[in-house]
Amino acid sequence: MSAPPRTWTRRDWIKAGVIAGTAAGAGVVVGTEVIAPLLAPPAPTNGTIREDFVYTKFPTPQWWDDRAGQPVQPGDFQVWQGATAVWRGLFRDGTYVEHTGFPVLLIRIIRENTYFRPPDPAPYPIPSGYNLYYDDPSRDLRIVVLFDRCTHLCCYPGWHIADGSIVPPRDYGTYGAAPPTWTVYGQDPVWCLCHDAQYDPLLLTADVNPINGVPFVGARIVHGPGKFSLPVVPVRPINNVLYGGMPDPRWYTYC
Numbered sequence: 001m002s003a004p005p006r007t008w009t010r011r012d013w014i015k016a017g018v019i020a021g022t023a024a025g026a027g028v029v030v031g032t033e034v035i036a037p038l039l040a041p042p043a044p045t046n047g048t049i050r051e052d053f054v055y056t057k058f059p060t061p062q063w064w065d066d067r068a069g070q071p072v073q074p075g076d077f078q079v080w081q082g083a084t085a086v087w088r089g090l091f092r093d094g095t096y097v098e099h100t101g102f103p104v105l106l107i108r109i110i111r112e113n114t115y116f117r118p119p120d121p122a123p124y125p126i127p128s129g130y131n132l133y134y135d136d137p138s139r140d141l142r143i144v145v146l147f148d149r150c151t152h153l154c155c156y157p158g159w160h161i162a163d164g165s166i167v168p169p170r171d172y173g174t175y176g177a178a179p180p181t182w183t184v185y186g187q188d189p190v191w192c193l194c195h196d197a198q199y200d201p202l203l204l205t206a207d208v209n210p211i212n213g214v215p216f217v218g219a220r221i222v223h224g225p226g227k228f229s230l231p232v233v234p235v236r237p238i239n240n241v242l243y244g245g246m247p248d249p250r251w252y253t254y255c
């Protein structure tokens with residue numbers, strides 16, 4: 001992967017993340033804050049809403065650049081790789097209509113069961129055939145899909161997009177145990193550069209959306225100032241392409 005110049009500042013990285021996020025959802029940027037409504041796609045009066053995940057272009061060079069606009073396949077990822085995509089975006093003549101759909105992060109985590117202990121999906125309205133994560137023992141593949149809006153102020157968290165010139169804070173005590181992605185595997189958690197909220201994709205947990213009281217499953221918050229976990233998007237493969245399934249839309253209603 002080609003890295004941007006190491007002279008990039010924290011503000012540069014924040015702007016890059018905001019630009020990437022707004023490619024998959026309308027929003028108003030005020031300084032480094034993002035103020036936006038729930039990302040419900042528009043009525044398909046002229047086009048098709050696609051339920052598969054489709055790669056989106058990131059402002060800085062990333063490994064998935066040549067896949068932008070293509071559907072996400074589970075075999076695309078090496079372990080600990082992640083990418084931005086859009087889910088339920090509107091497409092016209094096969095081309096994505098910007099500012100539609102839900103921005104998401106897809107992350108291939110290590111396939112282990114010491115720390116990865118997701119809750120029982122039965123109590124949640126997961127669509128038939130979908131699961132809280134993608135798992136393929138035959139290929140040693142496990143992929144988590146997360147709604148890419150921070151639970152603090154709805155900025156756009158990233159997965160390993162910074163070049164090392166800045167690093168996330170490691171004072172994890174406030175939110176309980178330190179994240180195993182970092183302490184065990186040396187991988188930074190999902191990190192919102194705007195205000196340093198962090199979420200661990202290894203730690204899927206039951207949570208409640210404080211805006212509406214709806215229970216959901218998300219990647220546990222491990223560093224503030226986020227207010228609760230980052231909701232997952234249920235996933236399934238169809239003909240080797242990854243699709244999202246809408247649970248309760250209120251999982252994602254907090255922006």
